[in-house]
Each structure stands twice: as structure tokens, then as C-alpha cells.
Amino acid sequence: MTNWPDNDVILYDGVCIFCSRWVRFVMARDTARRFRFTPIQSDYGTRLANTFGIDPNDPHTNAVIHDGVAHLKSDAALTVLGLLPGWRWTRALFAIPKPLRDAVYSLIARNRYKIFGKYKTCFIPDADMRARVVE
Structure with missing residues (x-):
């Protein structure tokens, strides 16, 4: 498994x-301000995606780097949720077999633009959010 020097960075599709x-x-639940964020469309996000085998032009997963390790698909979502106050109970969902969790994740990821829509450009975060974005 490839390691990454930054910690608690969430890679996401900025136009999704x-x-x-x-x-x-x-961000609203991360009271400790532990996580930072990078859109896959940024230079930093593209480098991160390429390092972990994610196609930056057609991303079908987000990722979180935690303790230097990239977690993808359902592991990424559950890792993040499990570190948020009030959401630690979601760690129990790791008991569901990964192939099943990832199948559900992939179904949503493949259809996310059809279901939820797409921005024409990366969304612009407010000043508080911008302070936590890595580009």
C-alpha cells in the first residue's frame, strides 16, 4: 500500500x-478541524489521485488519507464518518463485507451526476472552508 506524507486529507470530485x-x-461536523480537503481537479488533487490509481478525469471514488494510508470507496466514507463526533457508531459498518459495501458505493458513484447533478466548475467554498482546502 502506498503512503502519503499528508494526513487526514479528503480527495473529492469538485464538480460533483x-x-x-x-x-x-x-466540515460541519468536524469540530476538531481534523480534515482538509482537495478537489481532484486541483494540481494537488490530481497528483494524489494519480498516486493512488484514481483517474482524475473520470473519478469513481473519493479517498481519504488517514495515518498515511489511502482509503478508497466505502472504506474512505466509513473512515471519515468513524472519526467524526457522534458518528463513531458507523465503524460497525466495517463488519459488512467490503465487496458488498463497495458495490453499493460504486452504484452511487457511477450515477452521481445523473442523480444529483454536476457543477460546470469546481464549487467555490466560503472563506472558512477555503482555509481547509489544499490545492
Whole structure:
């Protein structure tokens, strides 16, 4: 498994409305301000994606780097949720077999633009959010 020097960085699709809402969801609950965020469309995000085998032009997963390790698909979502106050109970969902979790994740990821829509350009975060974005 490839390691990454930064920690607690969430890679997301910046033009995906669902993904951008995920970022806002995490930011609102991350009272310790542990996580930072990078859109896959940024230089930093593209390098991160390429390092972990994610196609930056057709991303079908977000990722979180935690303790230097990239977690993808359902592992990424559950890792992030499990570190948020009040959401630690979601760690129990790791008991569901990974192939099943990832199948559900992939179904949503493949259809995210059809279901939730797409921005024409990366969404622009407010000043508080911008302070936590790595580009």
C-alpha cells in the first residue's frame, strides 16, 4: 500500500454536487478541524489521485488519507464518518463485507451526476472552508 506524507486529507470530485455536499457535511461536523480537503481537479488533487490509481478525469471514488494510508470507496466514507463526533457508531459498518459495501458505493458513484447533478466548475467554498482546502 502506498503512503502519503499528508494526513487526514479528503480527495473529492469538485464538480460533483453530491461530493461537494459530502465535504460540507464533514466540515460541519468536524469540530476538531481534523480534515482538509482537495478537489481532484486541483494540481494537488490530481497528483494524489494519480498516486493512488484514481483517474482524475473520470473519478469513481473519493479517498481519504488517514495515518498515511489511502482509503478508497466505502472504506474512505466509513473512515471519515468513524472519526467524526457522534458518528463513531458507523465503524460497525466495517463488519459488512467490503465487496458488498463497495458495490453499493460504486452504484452511487457511477450515477452521481445523473442523480444529483454536476457543477460546470469546481464549487467555490466560503472563506472558512477555503482555509481547509489544499490545492
